[in-house]
Amino acid sequence: MGQNWTLISIVSVISLVLLVGIIGNALVIYIIVANSDMRSVTNFYIANLAVDDIAFLLTCCAFTAATIGKEWMLGGFICKLVGYMQFVTIQATCFFLTAMTIDRYHLIVHAVNARNTRTIRRAILISLGIWAVSILIHIPAAIYTNSYVDKYNYTVCNRDFGSPKRDNIHTMFAFLSMYVIPLLIITICYVNILMQVWKRTSMGTESAQAQLKASQRKRKITRMVFIVVILFALSWLPLHAIILGMEFYDGKPVFKSSSFQYLNVFCLCLAYANSSMNPFVYAFTTNSFKKHFDRIFRGLCNSSKSREKGNTSVMMTETRFSKLAMSTDGNSLN
Template sequence: MTESAVFVTDIATTVVDLFAPTNFSDRMANTNFPLLVYSSPRYYFNGSLDNATTPAPPASFPAAFETTVRIMVPTIIAIIAIIGLIGNGTVLYIIFRYREMQNITNYFIANLAVTDVAMLAICAIPTAANIAGMPIGEGLCKGINYMQFVTVQATCCTLTAMSIDRYLLIVHAVRSRNTRTTTRAIIINVAVWIGSFVVHSPVAIFYVLENDKCFMKMGQNGRDARFYYLGSFLSMYVIPLVVILMCYAKILVIVWRKTSAGTESAQAHERSIRQKRKITRMVFIVVLLFAVCWAPIHCMILWEKFQEPFDLSMPTRMAVTVLRFFAFCLSYANSLTNPFIYAFTTASFKKHFKRVLSCSAPNECTDTKSMGPSTTYKKIGKFLVESPTSFKTRQPAQDV
């Protein structure tokens, strides 16, 4: 096996092999699993990891293990994609449907939802379809892997921007009044996408489909590709998290000082920024889940790129395969967690999620799109008839 084979994220070959009537492990010995975030688990199904020679045919996996893998993996991916698309689509609908939700923080949240939708629609769904038997060409080989890099990078940059925004709001509240604007938030979101597309353009250039294998062909025998993966790990995980932790360390210091002051004025000020703290906590939870969900796959990718060839026993192969599939699904699962965080940690999103659910009910829907008071309609036959409600004046968008 060549060095470049270790970097493979083969999409087409595995699809056919996974459901082929021939032996599962024998077929997987000659393929690479698709779309596993710029990596290849080839050696999990071979008896060894060898970048220079082709290994002997491995022993067969137990039948129960084979069946579980080829049924569970696409099923889990499909479930994650469906729930994530519905959840993130609802978040986008809420933000752009109700003007009181259109503030700086929520524009960043909307950008996160867009990255999650792109990841699930462009990467996760084709993965499940590919495992089910859909072949791909070189265009999808390049495009799907390119969008994986781009969406993860955009997610990291958006989380970093959100954390810096929290830092400015809590630590430099007065000074940041003129710099924290919705227009600037939109510009930052656009710049995040442009930067992500540009930074990872080598993926679209150097990914190739050769001999039914989709991999990054960079340098002699593809050896330079592993340094690109290392740089991507730094830009898509380490550096953003370091910046985020620095921001939250300073935020915690400021919050602790204000809380421990104990004076009546300090307590009144604490009440005035309680909402800001709730939003800050929500952002921190989103960042924490991102770090937890993406840590396993990053570790496994770096391990497989830089370790030396070695033999794997059957129990080890099975264990590593399960761990790798778990890490892969966990990274995709991060794209469906954010809507639940918003719904359970912020009152405004919780209220609007309930409002959206009420609109899906057959007999009642509350409309608050206009700047006027809310109006509740009852469905009578084919017509919506206005019903008496306690009118509530619409609140303008607040920056929190």
Template structure:
């Protein structure tokens, strides 16, 4: 089978694996191609994705690094922002920054460059960190959803157990577990040689057998995507059931107590909605690449052609864009994040005089700072 790219030239090589299993993986190639057909022009054809994808990745890095750095700065600088939910949000921002810095630039070089040029150590560490950060992200989202469910279903009990110290311990445990469980990725990464418009070096996964490869792909799909998604859906089903219950009126009909309870419930609902949006974006952004890799590994009739290559490029761009959209969600849906952004950077945000009374603002900040 000969593959023809969008320049009309045959793509030849010694390996027929799909690209972008990880940074440095081989481009779409086919065996049995006449090498002399391309020896007249030893330079690979410049495809559209050679400059378009790196440009998109650069935009993702710029938005993601600035946005996530602002999130961490606001949470660490303002004491009232050091809540349980915000600790998990800071952990998400940290995973996004590590992913953007350690993985995205190396993956971007795969499109303009035909070979992996960073050596064996970076081949292993880049793929390893990509797995670690993806795993830490999904487990953090799961922990954040469980935390919101606990706070909504058991509001009184959660006041004693939901503390920033517990959230910090859970976050550290997530990182340790992600580093340990991702070790196979580093162990099975290696450099290989091939031919595509000249001798090339590729960073690929070499499992002991096809069985080991499929087992690890299935494990990644279940642990990094499906099981966390099921857990999150169950949590929010409990939350929706709890929120649908009628609110019990205070026994003394005290207006201020009732007003405080209503505002507390409103703030909890807003925070829960923000978490839902973050989880939905994670599902949409990471779903295509997870299902694509699973379909590729377990479908014996999978066609390795340039159309599939384009679909996989789109799926990777979707997954990488998730690291830059979360800060935008906080900015649009988190009122306290917006206020803290304005306090931290008054020269960027113009202060607007609102009609809301100071008592309402103080009540809201008190509720958030109490661990809501």
């Protein structure tokens, strides 16, 4: 009974993450597409990141919620699709975060050149390149991911490259390409950004009011990108650590304990939750997104109040009509 409640709790948490993530990221995409003032280079990358988060939640988070604690019953094709898309979407997330940070770097450190190079067309080409590379470099994950019956006569969906050495190489490649290298590039960019900002501050350069506002806006957006990157790094680090531990120290008793299984599920939920966090970051750290989120929610609240008022009016009308009918009936009886 306790195990069933634990499983129900886990599925409920994952389902909540799925629902919040899809709604939040869909609103981000809608805000960017529907409002001309939101169509900037940075927001174009944010829209792609939101699409990527929705794809990740639908192909990974949803199937985890449906199959956790059970045998794999969805067949070989779905197994390959889920295993493949997990790598593609996480890789694309890393690339888009890196692209956003490099874009911030050029805008602040090379501000003059950025005026000519930062265009929507260039952002489209970079985004297409990100999707293409993410799709191509993880084709081996699709090839070697299969559903099969294990030694316990249990149907599972897993990756198997045919030898422990190949499995180790793939795990290290994934860890480097989907975590270490992107974060290293991002760190280098932010160090240069901070140095540039510090230089300008220490030189005491004063600008006009319009330039000061533009500078403050750049810093807010840079802070927003930084928070998104930090959340990604913290959300995925525990799961990467567990994957590496299981890959290289699989025989250790600790990996067989029930406590470790709970820790594994917690880290998995934390990684999934990262795809639901970004819309909240945009809403609370940038005035442009906050303005449009407020407008949407106020519209929903006003619509709800209007429906309530409408229902109240209908009820009052019906009550008056009933009283009038009763009065009329009473008079006719007399």
